Amino acid sequence: MLRFCPQCATPLEMRTVEGKPRPVCPACGYVVFADPKVAATLLVERDGQILMLRRRIAPGRGRWCFPGGYVDFGEDPRRAAQRECWEEAGLHLEPLQLLDVSFDGRVIVITYHALAPAEATPVPGDDADQAGWFAPEQLPPLAFEGMRQAIAIWQRRRADQR
Numbered sequence: 001m002l003r004f005c006p007q008c009a010t011p012l013e014m015r016t017v018e019g020k021p022r023p024v025c026p027a028c029g030y031v032v033f034a035d036p037k038v039a040a041t042l043l044v045e046r047d048g049q050i051l052m053l054r055r056r057i058a059p060g061r062g063r064w065c066f067p068g069g070y071v072d073f074g075e076d077p078r079r080a081a082q083r084e085c086w087e088e089a090g091l092h093l094e095p096l097q098l099l100d101v102s103f104d105g106r107v108i109v110i111t112y113h114a115l116a117p118a119e120a121t122p123v124p125g126d127d128a129d130q131a132g133w134f135a136p137e138q139l140p141p142l143a144f145e146g147m148r149q150a151i152a153i154w155q156r157r158r159a160d161q162r
Contacts, residue, residue, distance in 0.1 A: 060143025
């Protein structure tokens with residue numbers, strides 16, 4: 001958390017603002033609101049399997065996840081999901097459909113869904129050291145619990161389309 005005011009560099013004090021303790025500048029009145037981070041992920045499907053990437057960094061190092069990451073300031077979340085998929089798996093996919101929005105208390109995760117062509121071959125990069133296609137009942141250890149919810153929604157939608 002900030003210790004000094006980003007407006008005037010005065011040391012911040014804790015005060016109650018809108019019913020919650022928040023850092024406030026006693027000199028200029030600036031209030032620090034801690035906002036959640038926003039991440040965008042992409043559940044990539046090919047022939048009923050899901051693309052999973054093994055993380056080579058914390059958090060979740062050695063565990064598996066969808067391509068995804070934080071949304072940059074001013075970046076469209078859909079574009080962020082595409083960018084992350086390109087950086088982490090070498091795949092550019094369109095169109096993307098909104099699948100799920102979840103919140104773990106710190107991060108809002110927007111998950112999209114995309115179909116990959118049969119010849120799509122992911123190449124791990126950036127935060128990933130391995131990539132693979134997995135059946136939903138044979139998933140490797142997941143890095144983030146919120147992915148289970150997105151997978152369940154994806155499975156229900158697939159069942160409804162049959």
